[in-house]
Amino acid sequence: MEFEEKTINRQEIFKGHIFDVVVDDVELPNALGHAKRELIFHKGAVAVLAVTPEGKIIIVKQYRKAIEQISYEIPAGKLEIGESGSERDAALRELEEETGYTGSISEIHEFYTAIGFCNEKIKLYLATDLVKVPNPRPQDDDEVLEIFELTYEECLDLVKTGQCQDAKTIIALQYFGLHLNKN
Amino acid sequence: MEFEEKTINRQEIFKGHIFDVVVDDVELPNALGHAKRELIFHKGAVAVLAVTPEGKIIIVKQYRKAIEQISYEIPAGKLEIGESGSERDAALRELEEETGYTGSISEIHEFYTAIGFCNEKIKLYLATDLVKVPNPRPQDDDEVLEIFELTYEECLDLVKTGQCQDAKTIIALQYFGLHLNKN
Numbered sequence: 001m002e003f004e005e006k007t008i009n010r011q012e013i014f015k016g017h018i019f020d021v022v023v024d025d026v027e028l029p030n031a032l033g034h035a036k037r038e039l040i041f042h043k044g045a046v047a048v049l050a051v052t053p054e055g056k057i058i059i060v061k062q063y064r065k066a067i068e069q070i071s072y073e074i075p076a077g078k079l080e081i082g083e084s085g086s087e088r089d090a091a092l093r094e095l096e097e098e099t100g101y102t103g104s105i106s107e108i109h110e111f112y113t114a115i116g117f118c119n120e121k122i123k124l125y126l127a128t129d130l131v132k133v134p135n136p137r138p139q140d141d142d143e144v145l146e147i148f149e150l151t152y153e154e155c156l157d158l159v160k161t162g163q164c165q166d167a168k169t170i171i172a173l174q175y176f177g178l179h180l181n182k183n
Numbered sequence: 184m185e186f187e188e189k190t191i192n193r194q195e196i197f198k199g200h201i202f203d204v205v206v207d208d209v210e211l212p213n214a215l216g217h218a219k220r221e222l223i224f225h226k227g228a229v230a231v232l233a234v235t236p237e238g239k240i241i242i243v244k245q246y247r248k249a250i251e252q253i254s255y256e257i258p259a260g261k262l263e264i265g266e267s268g269s270e271r272d273a274a275l276r277e278l279e280e281e282t283g284y285t286g287s288i289s290e291i292h293e294f295y296t297a298i299g300f301c302n303e304k305i306k307l308y309l310a311t312d313l314v315k316v317p318n319p320r321p322q323d324d325d326e327v328l329e330i331f332e333l334t335y336e337e338c339l340d341l342v343k344t345g346q347c348q349d350a351k352t353i354i355a356l357q358y359f360g361l362h363l364n365k366n
Contacts (some may be wrong), residue, residue, distance in 0.1 A: 036200070119250050
């Protein structure tokens, strides 16, 4: 059985700052004919499960326009152009910009967020040994953020009440539950 | 502190079968000025953590055009138009079409996959008491799928080796590890 879909033609629909959109005509494997594939290309992102010396998790409250709601999430940010080789630096930068902390980081997972139509890949890091940066880099000027340090149980409540419905944050919290929860 | 971003103008970029694309001009809160938001609107999807009576997890092997790679994932599918009130039916339909099984289902989580720019929401179900359907609904004719029944450890190996880098599947496997793993 063959699986690969070969691109016969690509129509470029949109080139944005956050993502590009194309529609591919593909030749299906096993003589199944042709199909259309609507695709989003994204540069990728990093996210940080940041755990304080007291075992609390750093959570960012922010507005998400795509869902027209406020959302509670772990710190995260898009990769800038040419940054793909240094996701660690990007993770430390986002942590500092959004929370004013720096620390030791190690990779947990990387995953595609919406694999059916989008190539956005998020690299998730664990940050520990957190210390406050004296003069942290400023936040992006189009972001309004509020920062919380919450217990694991408080984070689970945010999930239960629907205030956190963010896939990357759920992955990070489950990781905490599986590997870091001391209770 | 205010969080909400009000839409001043919306530019419609693309209306597709899988998603629509718009660019909004928004008024930022707290007199921060204006910003652009590139947004993807998607009808939503369902996914199923299906566990056999032997405690194995059903995994689908398929090609994902957005990443030009083969991927191992739990069964999933988009909601059809007007299906938003009956995600349970959609979950049972996808399970039957992709695996030939039906069973008892219950909701685990729902989450936004790429909350920064996309409103795709996946409702994740647990399916147990699986039985083979005598004449299952056929697979979609543009999908090539291979089905596996794998132990939790075999699934973790797929994650470790990078053959599964799919967020919804990682959420499902971590849920299994937290709540269903008997070892």
